[in-house]
Amino acid sequence: MASYTSLAVFLLTLFTFTASKEANLILLDDPGEAVCLDGSPPGFYYREGSGSDATKIIIHLEGGGVCVDEEDCLGRSKTDLGSSKNWKQMADFGGFLSDIKLFNEKFYDWNIVFVKYCDGGLYSGYVSQPVDVNGTSIYFRGNTILKAIMQYLRDNGIKEASDVILTGCSAGGIATYIHADYVRSVLPSSVNYRAMSDAGYFIEVLNVNGEPIAKERGQKVYKLHNMSISLDEDCAKDYTGNDTYKCTAPQYLYPYIKTPIFSFNSQYDTWQIENNLQLDCDPPHCTPEQMEKLQEFFKEFQAAETNIINSTTNGAFLDSCFAHCQSLDSHGWNRVKVGGQSAAETFANWYFGESEGSVKEVDCPYPCNKSC
Template sequence: MTDFHLRGTGLEDHSLLNEDQVVTKKRHQLTGGTDRPSRRRRRICTSCRCWIVVALLSAMWLAFFGLWLYYSYFAIPSSGKPGAGEVGHNTEAMLVVLPESLADETGAYCLDGSPPSYYFRNASSQEHDTSWLVFLEGGGWCYNATHCAQKSDTSYGSSRMLNASKEFNGVLSANFTVNPDFYDWNVAVINYCDGASFSGNRDLPFEVGNKTIYFRGTRVLDAVITHLLSAGMAQADQILLSGASAGGLAVFLHADHVKELIPEEVSFKAMADAGFFLDEKNISNEDMWRNTMKGVYELQEVQGSLDEDCLLAKGTEKWECFFPEYAYPYINTPIFIINSAFDYWTQLHILNLNCRPGLCDEKAQAFFEDHRELFLRRTDQVNRYDKDGMFISSCYAHSHAYYDAPWMNYKVIGEETRQAFADWYFGRSTPARSRYVDCDSSLNCNPSCAETWGAEYFNSTVCLVLTTDECFNLLH
């Protein structure tokens, strides 16, 4: 054990609903005396009025407190929008930045040369003191040197711009109501800072103007995992590796590598959320996404971070191993895939469909629905492996596990996202019965996520990743 110890963060107590209910009973007994009956009746009447007032005030306070408690912890939002009506007050995780001396020793640098970092929250129960959830944060990619230099000035390229604490939702939530199966686990969220899904593996730094940029995502991942092991994770009996978006892609690419770093006897499984990005043409019949990711692959020298068997099998097309559909067959770790067949990030940035479904022209609408059919064909390979599961919805959403509402509310074949995943993870359902694929009709066929197709959802989610002009064009 190193000098660093996670139990010293002061976050040992994570009880969310630990209020004691105290009932005080008073007995008032009237005794005889020398007072005249009329005076006694007057005193009794005055006393009754006081107690009536006290009772009314107490009832009002209890009603107010009950409503506060309900809406703070139990009210489930009707909206499927991430960020709208999210449930509960999650206990904050604290930022841990690795020592600069360790970064210098291992060469593990963010884009700007700062040390790797992660957010950590201790397990809140003795039962799960040795259960760990390690989450790989997402945040897109940087596609060329100039873009990476710009990203180095943000929290997705540097550990110098992060808040001291942060709250997490969905599968990372510390609220039992939201996340009953994992709320009391140790949680470590590894901050994403290389712009290549933790796959950058370039030895020499890159000079962009007056900036020095590092492409060391693999070393960042290794350094944080090693640090967590020295700080208590080596005593784990089960570890779940998860991630969303670019972090979800990282799970496909690096789950087996992380498994090699942890003790052999530890139960290890993975879950990739919104990370199954296809190698497919856009609506103009161009290989835009393929060429974009090949650029990332070459710039950051990703090849050295990928599975050797996959690289050997692909021959001269080794870049294919940077795409989940080609990398998946070589993954030995049991993995559960969560994704939407109508992912809005894919629609906008891979298919290049700049319209809101329902307002698209006939060609664009048909192309988006054709994408769904292609997505189902590419993910069908999961059915050939007896260890894995999947949850493929028809919601217009990007990520189901990172936010409260889709984690709790979205359903496929009657099962919530969280329930379907937990049943697979804990063996309550066999992998063969853990392949959930949504309705086979067109857009908006799933009533549990119907609101994701409305303009309000666009305003609160999709427009957050677009410029004002782009959002206006989509909505009109």
């Protein structure tokens, strides 16, 4: 009986030690033009920080793909990725957003603002009038959503923040590249501000049949959502006409970003392999021909990440795991190692300017990394 009692006490202690504190949903009361695809108000989850880090804030942009045409956006408007009508009142987060010191030693007690994704256009579009799709009004207002949320945060204390990190994964990771400098522009100059993109470094690659579907998707989304409002001015001067969309593509936009930024990405990003390369297999269960296509993708990613590697100010953790969005779970954030360091350690080295430890880790080709 004593052993059962001891086990029960141990489990209770473990649960208490590792239980997350949930974040509360906040919807904008009077969003004006800043509405989700279906016209409902946008919002975010907020978890209050504590202790010496109570003045520090992580703003995370949720991901979730894009909608590429009006019918696609209409369908999305009936889900949680296009409407706030059914969002839960509470949420908890892991990895880089965890409030458990065991899993997130350096950032566990920061304030968390988890921005919900409901525009389908990388928080970047603006069409002034609603678009009628089969008798239903659809709103393309991603840029105004982000601006409205930043204004709300400014009105409610972010101006007093000492540190702010903008981050996001997948579509939110792309948006982090796009909007890193904008967010900097609305913060006081006294704020220590940096950004981290997770799984946002999308590259243009031909699919296995030689078709440029990644490029075509980028052009369609740019035009449908009218993303011109979100462009970096210098980038837009260099990419004109049919190439202007490239200023919303991290591969091309990266050199123009002035904000110090950390890139956390798999060089075998599963979303890109499945949807852009369109490789129909999961290693090691691939034919030799498919494996050749996979390794060609890796080489193209290496070529596209040259600007990241050569940067003297920015950091990076580029592993070779078959993964997508790794910063939100403990395994990807803490357990995957490159050069003997985790993403959490590498990012902390870069953010805090640690004198020991690398600020940039780049992995070898699959299947070399056994920690995946």
